[in-house]
Amino acid sequence: MKNGRILAMLLGATTIALVVIGTVWPVPSAVAYAGGESLRRSSSTPEAAVGNLGNEIRMQAWHEAYLSLANKAQFTESEFTHDLTGYYPSLLTYATVDNVEVLPLHASANEAEVELKLQWSTVVGSSVSTRDLHLTKNGDTWEPEWPIVKEPILPPQVIPVNYLRWDVIYRGAGDDWGVQDVEAPHVRIVDMHPIERAEGVVILGELLNEDVVPAYVSVGATLLSKNQSSIATEDSFDHISHLLLPKQVTPFLIKFPDVALSDVGSIRMAPLSSLIPASADPVIEIENEQLHPIPGASLTGQLINQSGQIVNVAHVLGTFYDKTGQVVWIADEYIDRALLPQTPVPFEIHIPEDLAKNVSSQRTVIATYCSGGPQ
Amino acid sequence: MRIRLAFLLGGLAVAAMTLAFAEGPNMSLPKTVEAGNAFSVQSTGSGKATLYIIGPGQALKRDVQLGKTTFFSAGSLYNAGHYLAVLTEDSSAQSGTFDVVPSSKPEDLGFLAKPSRLPVGLHDGITGAVYVFDAYHNLITTPMPVSFELSNPSGTVQKRTVTDREGAAWTEMDSTAQQGIDKFVVRIGDISSTRVVGQVPGDPCGLKMSARQSGQKLQLMTDPVRDCNGNAVPDGTIVTFTENYNGGQSTVDVPLKHGIAEVQIAAINGATISVASGVVLGNQIRWEK
Numbered sequence: 001m002k003n004g005r006i007l008a009m010l011l012g013a014t015t016i017a018l019v020v021i022g023t024v025w026p027v028p029s030a031v032a033y034a035g036g037e038s039l040r041r042s043s044s045t046p047e048a049a050v051g052n053l054g055n056e057i058r059m060q061a062w063h064e065a066y067l068s069l070a071n072k073a074q075f076t077e078s079e080f081t082h083d084l085t086g087y088y089p090s091l092l093t094y095a096t097v098d099n100v101e102v103l104p105l106h107a108s109a110n111e112a113e114v115e116l117k118l119q120w121s122t123v124v125g126s127s128v129s130t131r132d133l134h135l136t137k138n139g140d141t142w143e144p145e146w147p148i149v150k151e152p153i154l155p156p157q158v159i160p161v162n163y164l165r166w167d168v169i170y171r172g173a174g175d176d177w178g179v180q181d182v183e184a185p186h187v188r189i190v191d192m193h194p195i196e197r198a199e200g201v202v203i204l205g206e207l208l209n210e211d212v213v214p215a216y217v218s219v220g221a222t223l224l225s226k227n228q229s230s231i232a233t234e235d236s237f238d239h240i241s242h243l244l245l246p247k248q249v250t251p252f253l254i255k256f257p258d259v260a261l262s263d264v265g266s267i268r269m270a271p272l273s274s275l276i277p278a279s280a281d282p283v284i285e286i287e288n289e290q291l292h293p294i295p296g297a298s299l300t301g302q303l304i305n306q307s308g309q310i311v312n313v314a315h316v317l318g319t320f321y322d323k324t325g326q327v328v329w330i331a332d333e334y335i336d337r338a339l340l341p342q343t344p345v346p347f348e349i350h351i352p353e354d355l356a357k358n359v360s361s362q363r364t365v366i367a368t369y370c371s372g373g374p375q
Numbered sequence: 376m377r378i379r380l381a382f383l384l385g386g387l388a389v390a391a392m393t394l395a396f397a398e399g400p401n402m403s404l405p406k407t408v409e410a411g412n413a414f415s416v417q418s419t420g421s422g423k424a425t426l427y428i429i430g431p432g433q434a435l436k437r438d439v440q441l442g443k444t445t446f447f448s449a450g451s452l453y454n455a456g457h458y459l460a461v462l463t464e465d466s467s468a469q470s471g472t473f474d475v476v477p478s479s480k481p482e483d484l485g486f487l488a489k490p491s492r493l494p495v496g497l498h499d500g501i502t503g504a505v506y507v508f509d510a511y512h513n514l515i516t517t518p519m520p521v522s523f524e525l526s527n528p529s530g531t532v533q534k535r536t537v538t539d540r541e542g543a544a545w546t547e548m549d550s551t552a553q554q555g556i557d558k559f560v561v562r563i564g565d566i567s568s569t570r571v572v573g574q575v576p577g578d579p580c581g582l583k584m585s586a587r588q589s590g591q592k593l594q595l596m597t598d599p600v601r602d603c604n605g606n607a608v609p610d611g612t613i614v615t616f617t618e619n620y621n622g623g624q625s626t627v628d629v630p631l632k633h634g635i636a637e638v639q640i641a642a643i644n645g646a647t648i649s650v651a652s653g654v655v656l657g658n659q660i661r662w663e664k
Binding site: 164166177178179180181182183190208209210211212213214245246247248249280281283284285286287288289290291301306362363364365366 | 485486487488489490491492493568570575576578579608609610611612613614622623624625626627628629630632638639640641652653654655
C-alpha cells in the first residue's frame with residue numbers, strides 16, 4: 001500500500017517535470033506545430049534549403065514554401081499548392097506529408113540538384129512522390145526551383161456518353177413469402193493457388209463475374225491444417241477490384257502472415273458477391289504497358305481516361321503470369337492524381353525481385369472511384 | 376393473461392384425466408371437423424355445464440345446457456390439428472378428442488421458384504416448389520394434381536403435372552434457348568401463383584472485331600456480340616481489347632453499348648490486337664499500314 005503511494009507520487013512528479021522541460025526547452029518541431037517560430041534553418045547548403053522546403057510542405061505552410069522558391073515568378077502560389085495536393089479532389093487532397101527525405105544528386109559552386117522525397121499518409125496507406133529540384137546559390141543562401149507540373153487545360157468540348165447504368169429493386173417487406181429476391185450475381189474463381197513468401201502464405205487468384213449484372217465482390221479464404229482444423233481466415237481487403245462488371249475479371253491476393261505453407265492441408269475459398277447499382281463508365285485505357293526486368297523490376301504504363309468524367313482515385317492492379325499462364329504475383333498501386341479526360345497519367349507497379357525473373361506476361365485492371373462513390 | 380390461460384388449460388387437461396372415471400355428463404363429439412366448418416356437440420344429462428375445446432393455437436369455452444346440442448358456427452375452429460374437448464359440471468367432467476382437418480379446397484399456394492435469373496439453355500436449371508394451403512393456411516396433405524407451366528415471350532411452353540405429397544410438390548424445368556422474362560405458373564384447380572424467371576444470354580460466342588485507321592488512332596469495333604444461341608449479349612458486358620507491340624502492351628476494358636464494343640487505341644505498325652470477353656477469346660488482328 002505504502003509502495004503504491006510512493007510510486008504514484010513518483011509518477012506524478014516525473015510527469016510534472018517532463019511538462020516543465022517540454023515547455024521551457026521545446027523541440028523545434030513542437031514549436032513549429034504549435035504556431036511558434038518556424039522550423040526553417042539557414043539555407044546555407046542545398047540539402048538544408050530543400051529540407052526547409054520539405055518541412056514547410058509537411059506543415060502545409062504553402063505561403064512560406066512558395067516564397068522560398070527561386071522560380072516563383074513562373075507560377076502562382078495556388079498553382080504550386082495544387083501541384084502538390086491536386087487540382088481536382090484526389091488521393092492527396094485529404095493526405096498529409098508524413099516524412100521528408102532529401103538526397104543530394106549533384107552540386108557545384110553555384111548550382112545543385114537535390115531529390116526531395118515526400119512520403120504522404122493517405123487513406124489507402126503511404127504514397128511517395130519524388131521531385132528532382134534544381135537549386136541556385138543567391139548570395140549565401142540556396143534557393144530551390146520547383147519543377148511545377150501544370151495540369152493540362154482541356155479545350156472546351158462535349159464528350160457524348162451513352163450513360164449505361166444498372167439500378168436494382170430489391171424484395172419488399174410486404175411481398176409474399178414465396179416471392180424470390182433478385183438473384184446475387186454469379187461469380188467464379190477461375191484461378192487460385194497459394195505460394196509461400198517470407199512474410200507467410202499468400203493466395204493468388206482471379207475472379208470472374210460470369211453474370212449479366214454488376215457485382216460487388218470480395219474473396220475470403222480459410223487455411224485448414226492437415227487434420228482439417230482452421231488455421232486462419234483472411235480476405236482480399238483492397239487487393240481486388242471490388243466492382244466487377246459483366247464478364248470482367250479481377251485478380252485477388254490474400255495474405256496470411258506468419259503461416260507456413262507446409263502446415264496447410266487444404267484451403268476453403270469463399271467468393272462473395274452482391275448485386276449493386278453501378279455504372280459502366282468511365283472507360284480507362286491502359287497504354288504503353290511495359291514490363292521492366294530486374295534490377296528494379298516493375299510494370300509501367302499510362303492511364304487514359306476515355307470518358308468525360310473526372311476520376312478522383314484510380315487503383316491499378318497488375319496480374320503477372322509465367323510462361324505457362326499461371327499467376328506468379330499480384331501487385332497494385334493507387335494513383336495519387338485525379339484522371340482528367342483524355343490526359344495520360346503514368347503508373348509504376350513494383351514486382352518483387354525474386355519473382356520478376358518468372359514473369360512472362362501481365363494483365364492490368366483498373367478500379368476507379370469518382371466523387372459520389374465507386375463507379 | 377396468456378400464462379393464466381395456459382395454466383387453466385393445463386389444469387383442465389389434468390382434471391379431465393383424473394375425472395375421466397367419475398360419473399357425470401356425457402357428450403358425443405364428431406371424429407373430424409373440416410377447418411372452418413360448422414359443427415355440433417351433443418351432450419346427455421340435465422343441468423348446466425361448461426364445454427372447453429382446446430387445440431393448436433385455439434381454445435373455446437361455452438356454457439352448455441346438458442341434453443341439448445351445442446352448435447359451433449362456421450369459422451369457429453380453423454387451425455388443423457388434434458383437439459381436446461372437456462365437459463365439466465360441478466365436480467365431474469367428461470373429455471374426448473377429435474381432429475380438425477384442413478379444408479379439401481386449396482385457396483393459397485406458396486410458390487418458390489429459383490433462380491430468378493439464369494443463362495439460357497440450362498437443363499433442369501429452374502426449380503419450382505409449391506406448398507398447398509387452404510383458406511386458413513393449413514397445409515393440405517391430401518394428394519392432388521399440381522400443374523407447372525413455364526412460358527417465355529416467344530411462346531415456348533413447358534408443362535409438368537405432378538401429384539403433391541404431404542402438401543408439397545416440385546419440379547425442374549429447362550431454361551430455353553431464347554432470352555427473356557419467363558412466366559412460371561403453378562396451378563391447382565382454379566388457384567394459381569405466378570413468378571418471373573429472367574433468362575439471360577450466355578457467354579459471347581464467335582467474338583469478332585475489325586479495325587480501321589482513324590487519324591493517328593486505330594478504331595476497333597466488334598460485330599454485334601451474341602451468345603451461341605444468337606441472343607444479343609446485354610449492354611454493359613465487358614470486352615477487353617489488347618494490343619501487343621515490341622514488348623509493350625495496351626489494354627482497355629470496354630462495356631458493350633448498343634450491342635457492340637468500340638474503342639480507339641494507338642495505331643502501331645506490326646501490332647497484334649486481340650479481343651476477349653471473360654474467358655472467351657475472339658479473333659486476332661495484325662495491324663500493318
